[in-house]
Amino acid sequence: MTSFEEAETEETVTCLHMTFYHPCQDNKMMFHCLNFCKREQVRADEVAKFGRDSNICRYNLMDTRVSRIQFSLQFYRKLNSSQFCFEIKNMSKKTKLIVDQTELGYLNKIDLPWKCIVCFGDYQILAEVQEGESVDYFETHLHLAEVPILQERCLPPLQPIPENGVSSSLFPSQGKSPIEIDENES
Numbered sequence: 001m002t003s004f005e006e007a008e009t010e011e012t013v014t015c016l017h018m019t020f021y022h023p024c025q026d027n028k029m030m031f032h033c034l035n036f037c038k039r040e041q042v043r044a045d046e047v048a049k050f051g052r053d054s055n056i057c058r059y060n061l062m063d064t065r066v067s068r069i070q071f072s073l074q075f076y077r078k079l080n081s082s083q084f085c086f087e088i089k090n091m092s093k094k095t096k097l098i099v100d101q102t103e104l105g106y107l108n109k110i111d112l113p114w115k116c117i118v119c120f121g122d123y124q125i126l127a128e129v130q131e132g133e134s135v136d137y138f139e140t141h142l143h144l145a146e147v148p149i150l151q152e153r154c155l156p157p158l159q160p161i162p163e164n165g166v167s168s169s170l171f172p173s174q175g176k177s178p179i180e181i182d183e184n185e186s
Contacts, residue, residue, distance in 0.1 A: 013139050014084045014132035015039065016073070021124040021145035022063075031144060033060040039139045048073040048140065051091070059142075065121055067092035073112065075138045084138070086112040086129065095120050117149055124149040 020031055033054070042048055042058070051057040053068040061070065069091040077084050089109035090097035097104040098119040104110065118125040126149045132138070 011134050012132040013041075013134045013137065014075070015130040015139040015141055016086060017126075017128040017130060017141045017143065019126040019143040019145045019149065021147070021149050022122055023148070024122070025144070028063065030061050030063040030066075033062055034142050034144075036142050036144050039141045041137045041139055042075070043137050044075050044135060048075075049091070059140075061123075066123075067095060070095070070120060071097050071118070077135070082133075084132065088112045088118065090120075092120070119150070 020034065022028075022030055025031055046058075048059065049057040049069050049072045050059040050061065051069040051071075052061060052063065052066045054060045056069055071091055072089045074087045074089070075084065076087060087109050088097070088099060088104075088111075090104040090106055093106045097108075099110060100113060100116045102110060112127060112129065115126075115128045118127055124145075126145070
């Protein structure tokens with residue numbers, strides 16, 4: 001047998017990609033303790049904590065408005081399934097954590113969707129889970145966003161469609177204002 005044949009089967013690792021944004025990130029350097037663009041291994045039985053206290057939290061946010069422990073992530077496998085998930089828990093007594101449209105108060109927790117936006121205060125985090133098979137550990141891969149993750153999308157106002165089904169935007173009125181006609185007039 002060759003060394004290739006004797007090699008252990010390579011298993012994939014679940015990776016949590018997190019993209020961070022704060023409007024003052026250039027001035028206040030609140031992310032300077034985070035290790036961006038390099039994957040980090042986290043033991044499966046470890047709770048990944050995010051917050052201000054470097055003695056407790058693995059991921060430190062250098063901002064006095066952030067709680068000592070802002071939120072935590074727990075890696076787990078669903079019952080009777082091979083699927084791995086993350087559970088997110090709000091650890092802040094003062095600040096609500098918003099996961100997509102769900103607002104979490106202190107000690108509230110939910111399953112982290114496969115792709116979602118987590119917000120607290122002015123912080124915005126895009127979280128994306130890449131599935132894997134390893135039961136021993138998962139990885140985190142942190143990124144820094146240059147622009148807000150949540151942006152108000154400016155959509156043009158909807159134009160009403162007349163009863164004849166033809167939109168006036170298809171035929172420019174060339175400066176004419178609309179004229180109201182009674183349905184009894186011809």
